[in-house]
Amino acid sequence: MPTVDRAEVLKLYPALAGLPAGRLDALLQPQAVMQLPAGTQVFAEHQPCQGFPLLLAGSIKVIKLASSGRELMLYRVAPGGSCIISSSCLLGHTDYNARGIAETPLTLLALPVPVFASLMLEHAPFRDFVFHLFAERIGELMQLVEEVAFSRLDQRLARLILARQDDVLNVTHQQLADELGSVREIVSRLLKGFAAQGLVLLGREQLTVSDRAGLQKLAAV
Template sequence: MNPTTTETTAGPRVNREKVLNLYPALSGLPADRLAALLPPQALMHLPAGTQVFAEHQPCQGFPLLLEGSIKVIKLATSGRELMLYRVAPGGSCIISSSCLLGHTDYNARGIAETPLTLLALPVAAFTALMVEHPPFRDFVFHLFADRIGELMQLVEEVAFARLDQRLAKLILARNETVLGVTHQQLADELGSVREIVSRLLKGFAEQGLVTLGREQLTVTDRAGLQKLAAV
């Protein structure tokens, strides 16, 4: 993890109870070792839109997200983006862990979707925990298992599912009636282009599934979207 576009600011202190509630794999550590992992300077606050890490950069730490959401995306040579997964509080980024374990650079980039509060475990601390603290090692490998399952589902959808199905699933996954989102943002998440997504959304609107506004989409027939997503 290596914020690249905005300066970070250190918080006054780390809320250890919050960290341990979100990351119980650290709770078995001796108090002095835990304190060494959580100094005030390890806490960072990043505004929305910050590029948390970029392709071809070395990973300088293992992120523990306390607040906010990070989207991890892959940029194609054509300029199109495909969202691989999101990181939420209590989780972490398998691309960061794979880079640290394999001593490689990032092969995707992470963007702060919302303001973030996170801790960055130094490389040496991450390596030591992987070797010496089995609960942390299990946590990291369970992350790999969960994310690989998600990525396999993404590959299956990209390869075999129609784009209208994927768009319906994406709208439903937000679990909101009114979505503050642009057609370009939806296209980026689907790895498509805005013109195609706009055409599909217009079709959804004509079917009465959604209504469209400026940078806004309202779900008017959730059952109909569910039926389309399940086709």
């Protein structure tokens, strides 16, 4: 059974620091910690929320699946953050309306539903943390809506490549398509166009940025 590093949890989630010692110890029991391998479905659409996850290590991508089978990535959850879809389900007593997938091996602390409810009512720093996440994520989702509705796909692809920061990306065309909510054939055609312009070099499951300034110009058009 995994152990809980109390100092690490409080460093990632300082909103818990003001809790009485006994109550904090009750939250940090080893049985509350979950370790999941990469690729695990953390939660699924139409599934009831069983608790509020506090991510200690790893990355979760939250995606929406269309009836056509295409996916659109909504946001990622990193250590120190949490999932607003989980909190909205708990606050609204509704089921999940998106999927959460472990991008990497995960370690997370699961707060049971009654614990989440009592913290929201009785512990102002935790309540502020949850509502701050709402504000932050809604801003990100509004930007995503704007990009999907008003930006050309080549602009969005250029921004996605630039957002990775690295010059060499170990990524498939399908993975990029999934993040954009598009299909692989269209993304492959756009990437070939980028390569023809000297913006990128394409390899097997690899993409190398060769003209970052050119991509930035395209992304800003």
